[in-house]
Amino acid sequence: MKLARRIDNLPPYLFAEIDKRVDEKRAQGVDVISLGIGDPVEPTPQNIINKLCEQANNPANHRYPSYFGMPAFRQSIAKWYKKRFDVDLDPDTEVLPLIGSKEGIAHLNFAVLDPGDTTLIADPGYPAYNTSTILAGVNPVHTPLLEENDFLPDLDSIDENTAKDAKMIVLNYPNNPTSAIATDDFFKDLVSWADKNQVIVAHDNPYSEITFDGYVAPSFLQFPGAKDVGIEFHSLSKTYNMTGWRIGWACGNAKVIEALGRVKTNIDSGIFNAIQYAGIEALEGPQDIINEMCDIYTRRRDMVMEALDKIGLRAHKPKATIYIWAKVPDGYTSASFATHVLDSAGVIVAPGNAYGPSGEGFIRICLSVKDDRLAEALERIKDSL
C-alpha cells in the first residue's frame, strides 16, 4: 500500500502528539497536569447550551445545513462586527461560517494558492498555518516574530523579491503563541504593504475578546483599505468556551470569501443548524461570560508571572490571550526543557520550536487549567529546577 507523498512530509499535529504523551504518562500512573493546549476548562454558558438543545429537537434542523451558513447566523456575525469593531460586512458576500476557524485556515490555501506558490507565515505561529501549506503543496516562507520587534513581523525586512512572489501572509494578533499584541500603526502598515505587493492578508483573530488591564483588541478589518486586501478569521471557541462545538467564520474581502466558500462546498456540507442557532445566541445573548473569563485569566496570568519570576524564568506580561511565552533557563532548548518538566514534574508545556524555528528558546504555558492545578503545576516546576 502506498500513501501520498504529502503525508510523508506532514508532521504529526502538535497537540495530537501532546495528547499521546499525556496518555502514556497517565498510563504509567503519573498525575499529569497539562498546560499544553489552549482549551478552556470552564463550561459553555447555559443559555447557549439551552439554545442548542431546543434547536436540536426541531426536525427541520436535522437535514443538510446551507453550504454557506444560515443567513440568520451570517447576519448575526455582521451585526457583531458592526457593534464590536464598527466594521460593515455584507452578510451575503463578506461572511462565511466555518466548522471552526482551523478548518477555514487550512482550506484557504486551496482557495488562493496554487502548488508551488509562496505564502508568508508567522514564525512562531499556530501550527495549522504551516501544516496546511504542506497539504496544499505551497511554499511557506517563515516571517520571524522576534522579541526585539515585540513579536511583530518586520515588514521592511521582507526582501522585495519574496514580497513580490508571495500571494498571502497569515498572522494573528493578539498572538498565539507569543501573546503579543499589535499596534494600530502595525495594522495600517500591513494594509499598505499588502496593497503595494498585492499580497492577501489572512488575519486570524480568535483572541480579540480575551484581553486584560483595559486593553481592547482591534479587528484587522477596521483599518482603512483592509477589506480590499484581506480577510479575518474569527471563532466562538475561546470567547464563549466553545472549542468542542466547532464553529467560527471568515469575513472580509468578498472575492477571497467566495473562493473559500467554493472550496468548502466541495468538501464539507456546513455546520449543524442547531449549532449555528447556538452561535447566534452566543453573539446576541448575555455577554457576562467574557468579563468573567477575562477576570479568571487575569488572575491565572498573575499567578504564572509571579511564579516564573520566583523560578527565574523570563516572560512578558501579556495583555491578551490565554498564553504565557516564557524563555527557557540557560542550558536548555525548548524541547529539552519541555521534556525535563514532563519527566521531573509531570507537567506538560508546549515547546516553542514546535510553533516554528523562531520559537526556539521558549515554552508556552496555557492558562486554561483550574487555579489549584495551575498552582500545583507551577510549584512542581519550581521544585524540578
Ligand SMILES: Cc1ncc(COP(=O)(O)O)c(C=O)c1O
Ligand atoms: C491562533 C489560532 N487560530 C485558530 C485556532 C483554531 O480555533 P477553532 O477552534 O475556531 O478552530 C486557534 C486555536 O487554538 C488558535 O490559537
